Amino acid sequence: MRISTFRYIFWLLAVAQPLAVLATHQVGGQLEMRAVGDVPGHFHITVTNYLEDGTRGAASQGTSGTVGIYRVRDNTLMYSFTVRQTGGREKVIYANEFCAAQRNLNFIVLTYEADIQLSPNTYNDEQGYYMSYQTRNRNVSINNVSTPDQTGFTFYLEFPSLLKNGLYFQNSSPHFSPINGEYICLGAPFTFPFGGTDPDGDQLRYSMATPLNQKGGNNVNGGGGGNQNSLSPAPYPELNWLPGFSATNAIPGSPTLQVDEQTGQLTVTATALGLYVFTVRVEEIRNGVKIGEVRRDFQFLVIDCPPQTVPDPVAKFQASPDQQAKTMCLGDSTLLQATVNADWNYQWRRDGINLSGATSSSLTVREPGEYMVVVSQKAACSKVGNSENLRVIVIGAAAKLFEAGHLCATTGSVQFTVKGDDDVTYQWYRNNQAMAGETADSLRTEQPGRYYVRLTYNTLGCKVNTDTANIQRSAAVQALIKSSTGQNRICPQDSLQLQGSGGSSYSWEIDGTTVGGSEQYVTSKPGTFVLTATDFFGCKGTSPPVAIIQLAPIVVTLDSIPDVCGPNNPVYTLVGSPSEGIFVGPGVMGDQFNPKDAGVGNHQITYTVKVAPECQGTVAIRTAIVAPIPTIELRDSLTTYTGNTFSLNPVYTGEPTQFQWESATFLDNPNAANPTITNIEKDITYTINVKNKSGCPVKDTIYIKVLARVWVPDAFSPNGDGMNDTWELPGIEAFPDAIVTVFNRWGEIVYSSEKGYKNPFDGTLNGTSLPAGLYAYAVRTVPEKPILRGSLMLVR
Incomplete structure (x- = not known):
């Protein structure tokens, strides 16, 4: 798989630019979490950032950042904290610095750190937790990612619950050594140590993964604006691979970029030039169960190395040139010497990691490990040559004290063990005093103090003291x-x-x-x-x-409260049992109920007694009724005619429930609110007596005048003398719906009344006096009676 001509030309231009132009981007990194070991939940957090060096790159990264801790089960943010820069910006060491400078491979390591204290009682969810550090942004020249300049980073670390079965679960994440600066030569087999170690001895399992993008707020271009470091929960978006690329094909090759599942070593024989990002997932396994995870991001540049003669250096122990291994006591040193060539660059490595400043043809070493020298041409970007490994064994370097157990306030014990060789003797010390008879490779103690072991190696007579363990009793558990x-x-x-x-x-x-x-x-x-x-x-x-x-239950009672008619009534004393309770309700003040304050209505009054202040009260309930006083809207009198049937239609307020009419003559039901008067025959007076359910009374009276007929006069004289000026019809008031009509001799209507004949005929039509003479009339009283007809003489 070859990159397109356009992308290849663009890439060549990009990597050939001055350093200040390109040095703005994140290269990779990871999170680490180390248990301090003094107090449960005390951790040291490290954020390792690999950056392109340069003015703009340095400016885009501040001296601090923010890390968030979330619960896996529901992505709840548990805690956020600030990590701050520690130390300087360390340079990433390349074996061939000439080639690195020529290709603008100028990286630095920026380390942020923080100490945090997590409560095991809070971080006890069995699904565990994760922390994330998000930042931006990647290099525009990356060849396997879509829109890399708008793609950020999420460093991700999972860790388990801090409690297992009620006890503290000690755990640290995997630890990783500094990364060597490397480039990949096209078509040449390439290996790279990318694995780590686990402080707890847990198994580490490695696999390729898709890098994670920054969640939210990244969309920046070339480092201008945007959110440099943000907080947000999972799920985190993955970056978008260009077609043909994937987690297992991040660098095209034969084979493609792969990672050893057990060691974390990367291998590839690249078949395409370019700059490629990748991620390795590191899973932490204990007793066959995954307990954590870390993701490591990085990128490699594949270049076309010119066909130069590959150096073939030889490295030896100066004092023992025929040996491939040397044993010495802790504190001693030995000199390694490589083939001297003025045209070569030298870079010494210990256990695969480039050593800072180790760039001469010789190296003085005091630490154990596998040493080799990597050699390249001084003025050429060529393949490098490696020497054979020289093994340095330092007697006592591995002497370390291990402890298990704990000293409680009055009980407990600690088991010490020490790692040593077969040909060694031991002497245990407590508080700098040799412990008589304690010469085994382990010790169990129930006493606090400062313990260490002196190891004497019989082969060379080396004497080495282990580290010191300061064992103290913990404070007594105060249940x-x-x-x-x-x-x-x-x-x-x-x-x-x-x-x-x-x-x-x-x-x-x-x-x-x-x-x-x-x-x-x-x-x-x-x-x-x-x-x-x-x-x-x-x-x-x-x-x-x-x-x-x-506490025993109690019985609470509240005496009944009598109804009162209207609010204008005396204050009433409430009585409840047992005493010392509290009365509550409208109109209540202390043990007094005031109808005026309560107002008309049904009011719930409670009496609450507590058997103890912290207990719920036992409650008795009564209803205090301030009843409305009823009212009656009823005419004082009315006139009707003999034999009429009608209703009085009184209007009531105050919710009356009892009705009694006096007398009952002509009524269909004297106990009805609105009885019917049937076939009335004579004048009569009715009295209505009303009560509501509280017994509040009211009464009213109506007088009914009964007329036998309407008398129609046959003449009247509207001459203004004050006598008979209008045509009066005695008894017409008994017929409220009566209509009177007057006609002239040609049958034309000269007068028509409204219902009830309230404005009698006065001998005029539209304000003009009618001539004297004979007029006809029609009087309609009620629909079921015949119309009264006759003649009327108008006299002037």
Whole structure:
């Protein structure tokens, strides 16, 4: 797979630009998390950033950043903290600095660090947690990613719950040595040590993965603007591979870029020029179960190395040129000497890692390891030559004290072991004093102090002291029981929550019987409670016994409250039992109920008594009724005619429920709110007596005048003398719907009344006096009666 001509020309131009132009981008990096070991949950966090060096690159990276910790189960942000730059910006060492400079491969390492304290009781979710550090942005010249200049980084690390079965789960993430500066020669086999070590001895499993992009806010171009370092939860977007590229084909080759699952060593024989990014997932395995994960990002440049003679250096021990290995005591040194050639560049490595400043033909070493020298032509970008490995064995370098166990306040023990060779003797020391008879490779102690071992290696007589372990007793576990109410009593028909403290796991006893095992215990029964608390180290403490009693229930009563008619009534004293309770409700002040303050209505009054201040009250309820005073809207009198049937239609307020009419004559129902008067025959007076359900009374009276007929006069004289000026019809008031019509001799209507004949005929039409003479009339009283017709003489 070859890159296109355009992309190849663009890439050649990009890598040939001055350093200040390109030095703006992130190259790779990873997160690390190391348990400090002094206090459970104390961790040292390291963010390793590999950057292109240069003015703009340095300016784009500040001296601090932000890391977020999230819960895997639901991506909840648990904690965010600041990591700050420590030390200088270390240069990434290349074996052939000439070629690195020529190709603008000028990288630095920027390290951010922080110490954090996490509570094991908080970080106890069995699905674990992850932390992320997000930053931007990548190099525009990258050849396997779409829009790389708008693609950022997410460094990702997973870690397990800090508690397992109530005990602290000690764990550190994998640790990684500094990365060598390397380029890949086209068509040449290439290997690269990309693995790490695990401080806890966990198995590490390596695999290729797709790099993660920055989530949100990255979209920046060439480093201008945008969010340099942001916080956001997973899932994190993956970068977009160009067609033909993938996690397992990040660098095209035969074979493509691969990683050894066990060692983390990268291998590739590249078949295409370009700049390529990749990611290795490092999974942490303990007892066959994955407990964590780290992702490492980096990038390699594939160049076409000119066909130069490859140097073939030879490295030897100066004092022992025929040996491939040398053994010496800790603190001694030996000199390594390589073939001297004035045209060569030298770079010494220990265990595959370039050593800073080790660029001469000789090297003085004091540390154990596999040493080799990498040699390249001084003024050519060519393939490098490697010497054979020289092994340096330092007796006592591996002498390290291991400890297991813990000293509680009064119990516990610590088991020490030391790593040594077969031909060695041991002497244990406590507080700088030799311990009599303690000459084995292990020691169990129940005493605090400062311990170390002096190892004497019989072969060379080397004497080496291990590191010192300072063992102290932890403070006594203070198991305490506290109730949620602050009182050691259970309210009636309730339960009591007991809160344990002092440990990371708990065991409860009630009257000598073990129950429950969490931090909280809820009881609805009395008894004597004892709590055993166990801390992160397995140390135990027992609480003093706590007696919990049960409070007896009480019966609460509230005397009935009499109804009152209207708010203008005296204040009423409320009576409840037992005493010392609290009355609550509208119009209530203390034990007094004021109808005026309450107002008209049905008011709920409660009386609450608590058996103890922390308990829910027992409540009695009554209703105080301030009833409205009823009212009646009823005419004082009316006139009707003999035999009429009608209703009075009174209007009531105040929610009346009882009705009594006096008298009952002509009524269909004297107890109805609106009875029907049937076939009335004579004048009569009715009285209505009303009460509502509270007994509030009211009454009203109506007089009914009954007329037998309407009398129609046959003449009237509208001459203005004040006598008979209008045509009056006595008895017409008994017929409120009556209509009167007057006609002239030609049958034309000269007068027509509204209902009830309220404005009698006055002998005019439209304000003009009608001539004297004979006029006809028609009087309609009710629809079921015949119309009265006749003649009327108008006299002037």
